[in-house]
Amino acid sequence: MNSTDPTDADRAGCSLCELPTPSPPVTDADVDGEFCCRGCLEVGRALGDADGAEAAAIEDAVAGEGRSIEAVEGEDAFLAVDGMHCATCEAFLEGRATAVDGVHAAEASYASDAVRLVYDPDRVDPDALPDLLSGFGYVARERGSGGDDGVPDNDVALVKFLIGGGMFGMMAMIWYAIFLYPQYFGYPPVVELGTFDGLYVYLNIWLMASFVLFYTGYPILRGAYVSLRAGMPNMDLLVAVAALAAYAYSTLALAVGRTDLYFDVSIAVVLVVTGGTYYEGVVKRRATGLLSELTERQVAEARRHPDGDSVPIEEVEAGDRLLVRAGERVPLDGTVREGSAAVDESLVTGESLPVGKSPGDFLRGGTVVTDAPLVLEVGEGAESTLDRLVELLWTVQSARPGVQRLADKLATIFVPLVLVVATVVAAAMLATGSTFTAAMLVGLTVLIVSCPCALGLATPLAIASGVRDAAERGIVVVAETIFEDAPAVDVVALDKTGTLTTGSMAVDGVHPGEGVDPSEILRRAAAVERLSEHPIAEAIVAAADGNELSTDGGVDVGGPGSDGVGKRRQANDGLSAGTDAVDVEGFERERRGVTGRVGGERVVVGHPDLLADRGLTVTGALVARIDRIRADGDVPVVVGWGGRARGVIAVGDAPREEWREAVETLAAGRQVVLLTGDEGAAADRFRAVDGIDEVFAGVPPEAKAETVRRLRSRGTVAMVGDGSNDAPALAAADVGIAMGSGTKLATDAADAVVVGDDLGAVAETLEIAGGTNRRIRQNLGWAFVYNGIAIPLAITGLLNPFLAAVAMATSSTLVVLNSSRSLDPADGGLLARLRG
Numbered sequence: 001m002n003s004t005d006p007t008d009a010d011r012a013g014c015s016l017c018e019l020p021t022p023s024p025p026v027t028d029a030d031v032d033g034e035f036c037c038r039g040c041l042e043v044g045r046a047l048g049d050a051d052g053a054e055a056a057a058i059e060d061a062v063a064g065e066g067r068s069i070e071a072v073e074g075e076d077a078f079l080a081v082d083g084m085h086c087a088t089c090e091a092f093l094e095g096r097a098t099a100v101d102g103v104h105a106a107e108a109s110y111a112s113d114a115v116r117l118v119y120d121p122d123r124v125d126p127d128a129l130p131d132l133l134s135g136f137g138y139v140a141r142e143r144g145s146g147g148d149d150g151v152p153d154n155d156v157a158l159v160k161f162l163i164g165g166g167m168f169g170m171m172a173m174i175w176y177a178i179f180l181y182p183q184y185f186g187y188p189p190v191v192e193l194g195t196f197d198g199l200y201v202y203l204n205i206w207l208m209a210s211f212v213l214f215y216t217g218y219p220i221l222r223g224a225y226v227s228l229r230a231g232m233p234n235m236d237l238l239v240a241v242a243a244l245a246a247y248a249y250s251t252l253a254l255a256v257g258r259t260d261l262y263f264d265v266s267i268a269v270v271l272v273v274t275g276g277t278y279y280e281g282v283v284k285r286r287a288t289g290l291l292s293e294l295t296e297r298q299v300a301e302a303r304r305h306p307d308g309d310s311v312p313i314e315e316v317e318a319g320d321r322l323l324v325r326a327g328e329r330v331p332l333d334g335t336v337r338e339g340s341a342a343v344d345e346s347l348v349t350g351e352s353l354p355v356g357k358s359p360g361d362f363l364r365g366g367t368v369v370t371d372a373p374l375v376l377e378v379g380e381g382a383e384s385t386l387d388r389l390v391e392l393l394w395t396v397q398s399a400r401p402g403v404q405r406l407a408d409k410l411a412t413i414f415v416p417l418v419l420v421v422a423t424v425v426a427a428a429m430l431a432t433g434s435t436f437t438a439a440m441l442v443g444l445t446v447l448i449v450s451c452p453c454a455l456g457l458a459t460p461l462a463i464a465s466g467v468r469d470a471a472e473r474g475i476v477v478v479a480e481t482i483f484e485d486a487p488a489v490d491v492v493a494l495d496k497t498g499t500l501t502t503g504s505m506a507v508d509g510v511h512p513g514e515g516v517d518p519s520e521i522l523r524r525a526a527a528v529e530r531l532s533e534h535p536i537a538e539a540i541v542a543a544a545d546g547n548e549l550s551t552d553g554g555v556d557v558g559g560p561g562s563d564g565v566g567k568r569r570q571a572n573d574g575l576s577a578g579t580d581a582v583d584v585e586g587f588e589r590e591r592r593g594v595t596g597r598v599g600g601e602r603v604v605v606g607h608p609d610l611l612a613d614r615g616l617t618v619t620g621a622l623v624a625r626i627d628r629i630r631a632d633g634d635v636p637v638v639v640g641w642g643g644r645a646r647g648v649i650a651v652g653d654a655p656r657e658e659w660r661e662a663v664e665t666l667a668a669g670r671q672v673v674l675l676t677g678d679e680g681a682a683a684d685r686f687r688a689v690d691g692i693d694e695v696f697a698g699v700p701p702e703a704k705a706e707t708v709r710r711l712r713s714r715g716t717v718a719m720v721g722d723g724s725n726d727a728p729a730l731a732a733a734d735v736g737i738a739m740g741s742g743t744k745l746a747t748d749a750a751d752a753v754v755v756g757d758d759l760g761a762v763a764e765t766l767e768i769a770g771g772t773n774r775r776i777r778q779n780l781g782w783a784f785v786y787n788g789i790a791i792p793l794a795i796t797g798l799l800n801p802f803l804a805a806v807a808m809a810t811s812s813t814l815v816v817l818n819s820s821r822s823l824d825p826a827d828g829g830l831l832a833r834l835r836g
Contacts, residue, residue: 016040016703039679039698043707046694072105074118077129081115082139084108092226093133100124100132115140165216165274169267172208175201176264183259193259202254202261209263213247217270233415241419242447243269246801249444262801265448272812302331305338305375316378325373326533332365338375340591342534344368354535358591371533372589418791422446425795441801445794449804450787462779462819466772475752475765482751483776485734486769490715492666492762493708493729496676496683498722499739499759500663501653505535507543508634508654511625512647521647525605525639528596531587536637536651537594540605543649593637603641616640622648633682653682660689662759667691671714675699675707675729704729720762735769737762779815786811 014021015033025034026041035041081093090108093115097106102123108115117129124132133140179190179201191198214221220243223236246265253261301310305323313331316322321337324330330343342354345367354370357363363376426443430436467477477483497503512518526544529537587596593606595614604614608626611618618626618638622645629636634652638645656662666672667690674695676683683697699707705728711717712734719726719733727749730736738750739759752769754761790807793799799807 040703072118074104075121077117079115079140165212168208168211212267238415245447320378324369330367334376334378336361337377341372342370418450445801445804449790449794462775465819470768477752479751482769483772486766487773488716489718491671491717493673493719495721495726500659505539508650516646521639524598524603527598532594608638611640618645631681663691665763705732708732
């Protein structure tokens with residue numbers, strides 16, 4: 001570990017991840033820039049400069065032309081906003097935010113319900129930012145906060161809209177079926193409009209339709225208003241115009257004594273679209289847990305040394321010394337000044353092997369001290385590595401999504417076109433001598449038949465089918481954008497630890513010296529390690545609790561992640577390997593291992609250098625075995641007593657059993673890249689594997705997201721990971737897939753989660769997404785074919801508003817039926833025959 005303090009304020013940042021660089025920085029004559037580590041340098045060598053023209057083109061494609069919030073100076077703030085559901089909402093909120101004096105830039109994302117603001121804290125109170133964005137149906141709040149029940153207020157209101165509107169809408173449709181529909185088919189009216197009974201019936205229908213339109217349809221009307229304010233016509237505008245036109249015409253017709261009323265059209269349009277919007281919100285809410293659990297892990301207080309008083313993290317200054325006890329999370333990045341301990345960095349680096357820290361070593365904020373207290377000194381401008389990861393993830397997820405829904409893209413053309421056509425047709429009929437009523441009916445028919453119910457249902461219902469089929473295969477879809485991006489994946493980036501490997505320490509084998517019983521080595525090592533908190537100790541104890549002697553005299557300890565991992569017992573508990581209870585006396589924790597007396601004899605367990613320091617000899621055969629274990633990427637734990645080493649235990653993060661087959665499947669037609677924070681043998685053993693095109697080793701957590709961004713110059717990128725350090729990379733990729741065993745932050749950042757922890761399901765996720773994408777395009781194709789036929793019929797007067805409503809309902813029904821059928825994974829995952 002480099003003992004140089006990397007937090008000095010006058011040191012330049014890494015060209016890749018912007019972490020402070022050591023002195024001197026890591027450089028190479030063939031690569032421009034200065035780097036914090038060899039891993040960042042190698043990524044820079046392979047993927048080039050992201051500030052060049054190629055990266056600029058990528059940025060334009062992903063974020064839209066001219067959008068460069070990164071270049072704006074000021075403080076960043078990230079807010080969660082309920083109520084966004086299309087690109088128009090993004091533009092409206094961005095415009096509203098930047099209209100505030102002191103807010104320099106804004107970037108909103110309806111896909112993740114997040115808004116990023118760049119502001120001047122001297123002119124704008126940070127606590128007032130949510131209020132500045134709230135209004136017009138939008139509710140802004142601090143990130144990680146929510147309602148008492150965790151459900152956004154906007155969704156609660158939408159449920160109320162649906163319940164109220166559904167009840168009144170059903171009552172109105174029943175009255176239509178009894179009193180109005182028979183008249184449309186030539187039957188005599190049940191009640192006459194001019195009578196008291198008739199007036200009672202028709203006014204009640206009007207009241208019910210009014211409730212549905214103005215109460216249940218409020219979000220639609222609000223969306224239409226917002227689209228007009230933003231200058232971006234959307235589907236809400238067309239739905240609102242159709243519903244309001246049918247309502248206005250029917251109200252006017254009712255006032256003049258006509259019975260051709262189309263309140264049912266307004267009711268049907270509003271309820272269908274509101275139901276689709278609610279479902280879309282349910283899908284999206286699964287993707288917006290957004291850091292709530294990790295935010296709780298961010299340290300709010302620090303303990304000063306030597307008095308041990310707790311102070312808010314904001315009061316800690318450069319040069320302060322902080323005490324971190326065993327089991328506590330490190331509050332800020334700094335340098336160890338006193339003590340030695342093993343530190344679990346898995347939350348921020350994803351690597352399962354704990355790292356030994358001693359005076360002079362750099363300590364990351366957010367990591368956990370496992371077995372002994374440490375005193376660290378805070379450097380200039382220090383922050384927590386965990387905080388940086390949280391901030392990076394919010395930055396990525398608040399960015400505008402690379403691909404908007406097709407319906408939203410087409411709305412800016414389709415909506416004005418339909419409004420113009422309806423107006424022109426009505427005007428032409430008036431100009432040619434038609435009556436006002438006839439002209440208005442044709443115009444209304446055009447609007448009704450063009451109402452995009454089928455278009456609005458095409459995407460969410462197809463997504464529902466994809467989500468269902470994925471769930472049946474143990475895959476949870478948490479962001480609908482996966483169905484847009486996954487079919488075009490060109491590069492798959494795999495994290496090593498927890499993805500290709502199990503992510504937990506386990507004993508791979510026990511290798512005895514000449515004439516030594518391997519079970520005795522494991523028995524004595526476990527007896528001493530039971531008193532240690534080190535993850536390697538847990539693996540050894542777990543192996544001893546369930547070991548079986550193998551035929552070659554070694555010890556078969558079962559597969560990685562066996563049932564005993566992490567379950568430490570007292571030192572006098574018995575071992576299940578047929579041994580008697582073992583008492584340990586004189587236990588000592590060393591920097592590179594542990595010692596203790598077992599049966600009156602001193603047993604040393606740990607690094608080979610510890611045994612040498614204790615005067616124990618290590619034979620040449622065991623030295624060769626130690627070298628082979630290291631070459632395999634595992635950790636050799638030497639066990640000795642009686643003046644010499646008796647054997648070595650191999651401990652490591654073992655590859656998953658099915659990883660080779662999964663990589664070969666993913667590599668079919670795609671590039672596969674491996675990212676890992678490990679270096680040396682632990683990473684090198686993957687370089688010669690068929691299907692893996694490149695291995696980027698020694699990549700720090702802050703650089704993974706930037707590596708993924710640079711990989712995007714090669715095409716659409718899917719990232720597969722499980723650790724919190726992978727979360728920014730998962731969010732930065734076009735498609736993020738998290739393993740089910742991963743951290744909450746990783747699964748929050750992903751587009752899909754493999755619940756069964758089956759690596760082979762990653763390829764199946766891409767297959768299902770591809771099939772769902774084709775289903776979406778089928779539905780959209782049918783919706784536009786329908787409009788292409790129905791609109792000309794309406795223009796020529798061959799359809800009246802009632803038949804237009806029937807045609808609209810039929811089109812929507814066909815979309816529902818097509819979406820309700822299951823995807824068949826046969827034919828290599830193509831959308832082939834449909835079940836049911």
